[in-house]
């Protein structure tokens with residue numbers, strides 16, 4: 329049976345349809361003191377596939393509870409699908425005294441599961457932190473699906489070299505165009521500086537690609553740079569459309585044509601489903 333966290337309901341339903349599995353009923357409650365209670369009132373299967381993006385601290389707690397609830401209900405085998413794994417970007421102690429949050433989360437989730445799947449984490453090696461088999465699912469190719477067929481001499485561009493593999497995957501799936509990247513320096517959690525390099529974008533349509541759009545600063549700065557460089561239409565695509573706070577309006581003000589993301593996070597921009605990719609991996 330598929331068991332959904334509160335942040336992954338559409339994706340869980342799509343995955344149940346894709347795998348012909350039953351979707352368990354789940355209820356979510358909050359007590360007056362703020363504590364959470366995620367319950368699986370009816371569970372009748374040997375195997376549980378829990379699908380829960382951990383896009384908030386509450387979602388992490390909820391996932392721990394769901395893992396425990398299905399074991400309590402008799403599941404012999406538990407697979408935990410974390411479509412968007414929160415805290416995964418803190419994959420190292422960047423300054424003295426900092427935690428490796430990705431490791432802390434992985435260690436906490438490991439005892440409740442036999443297997444983990446996560447979609448395009450910022451740093452794939454975070455799977456090493458789990459104490460059970462953990463794999464990544466690459467859903468980037470699907471980001472080509474919503475793009476218009478008539479892109480003019482498209483350039484698939486990542487805001488930094490680290491995400492250029494996503495640009496390459498989307499370009500291959502689209503079937504034509506060039507791949508390039510900018511250089512990015514992060515100044516703070518919400519400020520970045522984009523160095524455009526000498527990408528040839530004049531008069532061309534540009535598809536910006538990244539793993540996550542969080543505050544939107546990276547993409548807004550990139551769109552502004554592309555505008556200065558004479559790019560035609562600029563599309564923003566990402567696997568995880570976090571789009572926190574004013575990210576959507578920031579991008580609209582920057583002049584972006586459209587924002588496309590997947591349903592690892594359920595937002596207005598989640599036009600593409602990762603359900604087929606997860607179904608294959610399962």
Ligand code: R5P
Pocket residue numbers: 450487491517518520538539540541542543544545546547
């Ligand atoms: C980090 O390098 C990631 O690949 C993204 O570029 C980053 O998370 C985007 O963050 P924001 O939208 O806040 O600029």
